[in-house]
Amino acid sequence: MTLTALVLNCTLKAGDETSNTAALAQVVIDALRARGVDVNMIRVVDHDVKPGVTSDEGAGDAWPQIHEQVLASDILVIATPTWLGQASSITQRVLERMDAMLSETTEDGTPVAYNRVAGVVVTGNEDGAHHIIATTAGALMDIGYTIPAQAWTYWHTGPGPGPDYLDTTTGHDWSASTGEAMAANLVAVADALRTNPIPKPPNA
């Protein structure tokens, strides 16, 4: 059966404004598709995801539809720009809404995120990628995602402020090669867990 992936682009830029984060995420999307994965990308800032920590914050909330797609996907990729050394406010908004998944389970008590895998893509013009990868993956592990080996890529160049990803080609090769390894590992671990799923936890 085909694996499915959802890429949440957590850029601050709305509409059709050029997103460096989308550009780097595309490398991962292409590598996932080359492995037969059915991939969908959502630019979250274009949807009215309300503040809160439930899966439905009422009238006008765009999260329920995104939540549904999260639950329909074997693979989740969070793609985020770096602002002041942290993941974007859109990324944190997404994680806050996913907090509710901590207590959402399948019928037998297995957390809904179990047997799904996740990875992180980071762009920025200076520094901060490993920190963002660690904190974002840490939150996803809490929720119940498995994080495959080297399931991330990033593009940054320092020290100090500099060009954006699309302003240059410096380092693109490394980021693309790392992104391909990320895609390969997401697929390999998603497949391994499909064949041999993590069972219901003993404390469920």
Next chain:
Amino acid sequence: MTLTALVLNCTLKAGDETSNTAALAQVVIDALRARGVDVNMIRVVDHDVKPGVTSDEGAGDAWPQIHEQVLASDILVIATPTWLGQASSITQRVLERMDAMLSETTEDGTPVAYNRVAGVVVTGNEDGAHHIIATTAGALMDIGYTIPAQAWTYWHTGPGPGPDYLDTTTGHDWSASTGEAMAANLVAVADALRTNPIPKPPNA
């Protein structure tokens, strides 16, 4: 074939001084053994692990023997106390020495840490566990470990300074239950990757 696990207790306390970190790690060790895993624990501070980022820092360096056990283990657990909100200096020393594993590969170019899983145990008398879990797991992901869903447990109680783990029984149930889930998930994902290993990365 039996799975093997190595627990690195990164307490600052030498010899037979009581280690709260060892006490909480024991819960995970017991749960791993109950699932048939062959577990070994090393109290790293009792060994002269030299500063550096290679796998052998020369005369008197105790790391080569620990490195060998790391490579012989399907499952790695880093158990650390919290000091000033961070993992201990012993934990960071271990990670620095594991940095060399980034370029150690099997014959076909697969990083040696691939198809191994890792988790984190944290103790402390105040606050900081999720940060330490995220940064430690982040480093292990870089090196090539896969981090299963909820592969951690911790014990802390705040706000402000308070009792150590062994000074009280408050919260022990939660930490034990979480540690059992951690053990179950480490075993499940290690088994899944043994059956369906992550292949050599495309950029190898």
Next chain:
Amino acid sequence: MTLTALVLNCTLKAGDETSNTAALAQVVIDALRARGVDVNMIRVVDHDVKPGVTSDEGAGDAWPQIHEQVLASDILVIATPTWLGQASSITQRVLERMDAMLSETTEDGTPVAYNRVAGVVVTGNEDGAHHIIATTAGALMDIGYTIPAQAWTYWHTGPGPGPDYLDTTTGHDWSASTGEAMAANLVAVADALRTNPIPKPPNA
């Protein structure tokens, strides 16, 4: 001349919903007022702060008015809940908008945040305060704020999920006492910098 302070309550809860973060911030507000500081609090979620990294994101953006109050204040307090171990998305939104202040200067080239001081208040029902204090203060230091000694307080209690701040009185004394020290230190350093300001930076 009277010192002025602005407290940005970055709770996710809108309107008059009970905010634990507001409740703990009130301790700091009271202690600032007892020292003669003129304090204002804004519940940011009630204002439409647009995504972006400029000081004015156009039609309907509520940030310009908040930005004005930030610039009118000697002391800034960021008060945030903890979600998945991180500061709230509202906090990150505020910091993103303050990113523009990196290049806003007074006439002689001094960054506008120089000679202002900042502190952090964190609430949550589990763990994560020191990490949030460090990352939030780190961003504020980048922008040009000075962070006085122990300019923070928090309330958390772990391990695992538990009561909210207002559900219990456990630990309130410690958080209040720490919050009073925070207020005293914010005032002392703000006063010291008013008398002896940091001059224009050599690289301005």
Next chain:
Amino acid sequence: MTLTALVLNCTLKAGDETSNTAALAQVVIDALRARGVDVNMIRVVDHDVKPGVTSDEGAGDAWPQIHEQVLASDILVIATPTWLGQASSITQRVLERMDAMLSETTEDGTPVAYNRVAGVVVTGNEDGAHHIIATTAGALMDIGYTIPAQAWTYWHTGPGPGPDYLDTTTGHDWSASTGEAMAANLVAVADALRTNPIPKPPNA
């Protein structure tokens, strides 16, 4: 009266091996000296700082002498390399030993670190500086140091592994200019606090 500064070089490299961290720290040292500060640098790895969280861990412990110099200095600079995205194990060892300073006070109950200022210098060949600056400054704030505006500099260049600081001149100008601002701000705030010290905390 002359201000005094202590720079702790927390490189992993012993003896006279070339230290990139020392090289970047030298820029800050020169800028401090140009402002009349009496600066001393210690390469911590060359001293046997024992694991522990007291100010004297007994026979052979080199910390008591360093601790004395910390207490004799108005300005503290932690200079650290980046390994796996974190400050070095030597840095964390230093902070663990400084943990004891949380309860060391002057006769009237003022924490010994009050009215001292601190900054951070980071080098590495990839990414991670802002995270290390934030976590290190966070620990120093806990202990009682005041962190002046922009009291840090770093040198890194990504994405992925690359040259060390001394292998190239790329970015040196930015790091030097930022280091000079750091030195100026450390001196300005140390002077301001000498004239108008933070008083004994209300909770002392």
